[in-house]
Amino acid sequence: MARNIPEAPALPLNTIMPGDSADAMDSLPECSVDLIFADPPYNLQLRGNLHRPDNSRVDAVDDHWDQFESLKAYDAFTRRWMRAARRVLKPDGAIWVIGSYHNIFRVGAALQDQGFWLLNDVVWRKTNPMPNFRGKRLTNAHETMIWASKSESSRYTFNYEAMKAANEGVQMRSDWTFPICTGHERLKNERGEKAHPTQKPEALLHRLLVATTNPGDVVLDPFFGTGTTGAVATMLGRNFIGIEREAEYRELAAQRIARVRSLDPAALEVTTSKRAEPRVAFGQLVERGMLRPGEELLSGNGRHSARIRADGTLAGDGFKGSIHQVGAAMEGAPSCNGWTYWHYRREGKAVSIDTLRQQIRAELATSQIN
Amino acid sequence: MARNIPEAPALPLNTIMPGDSADAMDSLPECSVDLIFADPPYNLQLRGNLHRPDNSRVDAVDDHWDQFESLKAYDAFTRRWMRAARRVLKPDGAIWVIGSYHNIFRVGAALQDQGFWLLNDVVWRKTNPMPNFRGKRLTNAHETMIWASKSESSRYTFNYEAMKAANEGVQMRSDWTFPICTGHERLKNERGEKAHPTQKPEALLHRLLVATTNPGDVVLDPFFGTGTTGAVATMLGRNFIGIEREAEYRELAAQRIARVRSLDPAALEVTTSKRAEPRVAFGQLVERGMLRPGEELLSGNGRHSARIRADGTLAGDGFKGSIHQVGAAMEGAPSCNGWTYWHYRREGKAVSIDTLRQQIRAELATSQIN
DNA sequence: TAAAACACTGAATCCAAAC
């Protein structure tokens, strides 16, 4: 290059930066990241203590980082980090922000005001939300995510076919159903308490990253917490940059991500071409972690095997496609019911993947009651 | 009344007012309606009127120039009608606003800025949304409704038990699933075309009105369209006030509502909560001889006991006070419902004292029949 | 050992009448 352009500082890929979100983003080169996922404080304005009907006390989010003096102060905070985020985003980049009714309207208006172009609002429906204990309102059973590109003209990433494959062969909708983060996935601190009050489920980030990034992309999370974004990005072969103010969270997140194994690149290939779409819910098993990308499936007769890919398709013996297509190809048959054809291994035994589909159907049946 | 207060103008109940929404609301008496349902437009087509000073084409680099102008105009429109709505709302009244991601964030922020108190955001999940034909985004399968009271201290209406009963006995959630308005319910004009582009399903208004109004309440809809709110309100024994600018819509709505038959009042009764039942003092049980002073009461778990005193208080383990206070003190709990906590012995069995309260309430109910 | 019972928990703007 003939011109004397100062070299841009290298991106601190796959590390967790300390300090304030906006300050840290300002230290990064502009137009350098592909996607931003932001889970900012919600500004809950809780009054007194809340007790369950059995008189146990609800462990509320009363952390100092969620306290703001006024809506005006919250707006100033929002616009500050959002402007910094906008600067580091590539022209064709996009942003996701998650929130509840307490803050999401401020966030959405700020995005529009700063020139972001809204693509969808996505509802995370919780299968197991906390009830409204006093019976004074509706059960607050969802959170809202806003997906926006940097500008109206951005050529943003959207893996349409992968989403369609993960949704029984029909277009992915704007409402996504997942359980809240509990059990073994929920990080604990040394005292055995939940490490972070608002840890998000990995399944949510899995779908989001498969939908709107490609392998090798750079994903920035300015409110990193205990690192769900980093863990899922690493598993999916994406690079991450985390920013987190609290040292304890940084430490836990780093340990967590160190335990994550990246998936084989073949498993990360996203289906791009059109194909005859069977009605497959197989992708949900992967998003929910019931089956791992890269895991091997066996045919019932034991003669064939294939590996699971992150977008809910299979690959093996040179064949790629849905569970039905690959099964049919391997058997040289005109068609094949992948649900009964394929089995996974658990404790030495081969179990039909159809049992997993039945589990999900049972969940949906209870959670989709009006 | 001694003072010379001018009589408030009568409300134009169950009629459709012409003209601009905000102007019409300004002509109504303040603090006079129980609920407002607003389905404001967001396709104001402001962009066509905007020109740069030099008439140059707006190109991709700064193509959000006109976006800012139209957002500003939309905000002004929103704040104008919303302020008028706020004025006519009773202090304990509430408002619902429905919108999509194009406008709902402006609406929600405006509600908060004007002092409304957000109660829930509710997601209308469409079972049959229009697909995204270009495959560039997620299927836009929901709309968002915001439910807010006039102020933080408003004692808003919420028929908790009715909602719970309508949801298989568990609390109603913040996501509601309904099909979009099609078929016979969809109003047609004389040319056989759909009469209104955004007609809402009656099922949606049905649930909303049952949840947050009582029979006889006044429901105002400032963007009346073809009158879904008026039709459902009439069927449910609520009064409505509609405002609609377009004469064609007013005419269709009036015809539609004229065809509606109100439901029988008995059908409109909703499951009452215990809160609505008359209070009974524990002392009444002693006065009536249902329980004797000196008699021992047992906690349901059998771990505690107390003795009844002649004035209707309890004493035990060094604690004295109401049935609630003594129960709470013995359990070390912040509060306690003494009616369900305490039991008395009859023929060797422990019987809840709440059965005695129910006897008294039954007597009161029969004695109040004229 | 299996089944049943019990304890605990999750981003929550969570009461209202009487004095």
Added chain:
DNA sequence: GGTTTGGATTCAGTGTTTT
């Protein structure tokens, strides 16, 4: 109008203890 008091109120799930 602030304070006191009565008393109404929970779903899905995980993990542990008891039967």
